Amino acid sequence: MALLSGTRLTDRIDRLLPHEEAFRSALRGPDVASRVGLWLGLCFLVALLTGVYSHFAQQASTAIPLPGRPVSLYRVTQTLHIAAGTAAVPLLLVKMWAVNPKLFARPPRQRRAVVLHVLERLSIAALVASTIFQLATGLANAAQWYPWAFGFRETHYAVGWVAVGALLVHVAVKLPIIRDALAQRQPPAQPGGVTRRSLLLATWLAAGVAVLATAAAGVPGVRRISVLAVRSGDGPGGVPINRSAVAAGVSALATDPGFALSVVAPGRVVRLNRADLEALPQTSAELPIACVEGWSASGIWSGVRVRDLLALVGAPARTAVVVRSLQPRGAWRESRLPAEVAADPLTLLALDLGGEPLSLDHGYPCRIIAPNRPGVLQTKWVSRLEVQA
Ligand SMILES: Nc1nc2c(c(=O)[nH]1)N[C@H]1C(S)=C(S)[C@@H](COP(=O)(O)O)O[C@H]1N2
Numbered sequence: 001m002a003l004l005s006g007t008r009l010t011d012r013i014d015r016l017l018p019h020e021e022a023f024r025s026a027l028r029g030p031d032v033a034s035r036v037g038l039w040l041g042l043c044f045l046v047a048l049l050t051g052v053y054s055h056f057a058q059q060a061s062t063a064i065p066l067p068g069r070p071v072s073l074y075r076v077t078q079t080l081h082i083a084a085g086t087a088a089v090p091l092l093l094v095k096m097w098a099v100n101p102k103l104f105a106r107p108p109r110q111r112r113a114v115v116l117h118v119l120e121r122l123s124i125a126a127l128v129a130s131t132i133f134q135l136a137t138g139l140a141n142a143a144q145w146y147p148w149a150f151g152f153r154e155t156h157y158a159v160g161w162v163a164v165g166a167l168l169v170h171v172a173v174k175l176p177i178i179r180d181a182l183a184q185r186q187p188p189a190q191p192g193g194v195t196r197r198s199l200l201l202a203t204w205l206a207a208g209v210a211v212l213a214t215a216a217a218g219v220p221g222v223r224r225i226s227v228l229a230v231r232s233g234d235g236p237g238g239v240p241i242n243r244s245a246v247a248a249g250v251s252a253l254a255t256d257p258g259f260a261l262s263v264v265a266p267g268r269v270v271r272l273n274r275a276d277l278e279a280l281p282q283t284s285a286e287l288p289i290a291c292v293e294g295w296s297a298s299g300i301w302s303g304v305r306v307r308d309l310l311a312l313v314g315a316p317a318r319t320a321v322v323v324r325s326l327q328p329r330g331a332w333r334e335s336r337l338p339a340e341v342a343a344d345p346l347t348l349l350a351l352d353l354g355g356e357p358l359s360l361d362h363g364y365p366c367r368i369i370a371p372n373r374p375g376v377l378q379t380k381w382v383s384r385l386e387v388q389a
């Protein structure tokens with residue numbers, strides 16, 4: 001059997017695939033793509049800035065110390081991060097619908113033009129792939145679903161930069177088209193079909209509904225309409241429970257009457273049981289738990305200032321402290337308090353939430369709660385505070 005010659009093969013593919021002109025809607029094209037793209041770009045910018053902040057906030061030792069005030073800064077930035085990512089999903093779908101015919105544009109004939117065409121297509125492929133990756137992994141993370149083997153934070157962070165790079169190339173290449181399209185006040189004529197106005201309106205509406213239904217879980221007042229949110233705000237003291245004591249495998253140790261917290265400094269150890277901790281001066285503060293997965297809730301915590309505990313072993317207030325928990329394994333069983341966090345008068349080893357002793361799931365007998373920190377660092381079931389020499 002004779003092999004298909006190169007030209008016959010390309011002819012066949014050409015006949016199989018639709019042509020750019022086969023897409024009828026006049027709304028497919030730069031006019032809608034630029035307008036939706038502008039908002040998509042804005043979502044990207046918000047996600048990038050808040051994402052970089054979150055990445056560094058979760059780093060155990062950050063070169064630039066993060067501010068302790070406002071106490072809810074991380075709560076706001078992480079809610080914005082999830083909201084921007086969620087809003088981007090319908091925007092991306094409409095954007096891809098608008099530019100879809102371009103996928104079937106035939107390559108030009110001249111060699112130089114072909115090279116440029118392929119490069120441009122490759123940058124689009126990188127952009128689309130990285131964007132879908134970011135939105136898909138971000139959404140899965142917000143749903144607390146980790147169906148992959150790679151570390152989420154590092155990968156989501158790295159691919160974020162790929163997406164930003166590809167986006168910059170894309171905007172630079174398309175700038176003249178974008179400028180023309182945005183300057184065009186007159187929408188494309190679409191006899192009998194959906195108008196540009198209603199398409200854009202439906203797009204903004206879809207983005208708005210998506211944000212309210214899922215990502216507004218961190219916003220007091222509107223939390224109730226976030227019907228698809230993973231964590232709703234129920235839980236003892238109005239604070240949801242992330243990992244339960246049973247899931248963390250700490251139930252027996254945390255309820256053991258022989259429990260005692262160890263505060264350790266070089267050459268010195270002080271052991272305190274729950275009654276000893278209750279007998280120390282107590283401080284109350286309203287502080288949020290702001291989970292990186294997008295939910296957050298504020299509670300009134302009371303307990304002992306960490307710096308008071310450091311004083312018991314003769315350590316200065318401004319000392320970095322390693323916090324260990326009763327949990328035998330798992331990524332969040334330990335955390336580190338940088339010196340300025342340990343010294344903060346609002347950094348507490350909490351014993352109570354909402355005027356009641358901590359529930360087992362919220363970290364009984366004692367847990368860390370510090371201002372403006374990602375939830376992953378608010379270690380529960382604390383068993384040891386180790387001063388860093
Ligand atoms: N020991 C321990 N502490 C932990 C965790 C954990 O898995 N183990 N999860 C952290 C995460 S991811 C969050 S968001 C908060 C949630 O606290 P909560 O369950 O009291 O709301 O606890 C943090 N403290």
Ligand SMILES: [Mo]
Pocket residue numbers: 242290291292293375376
């Ligand atoms: Mo979390």
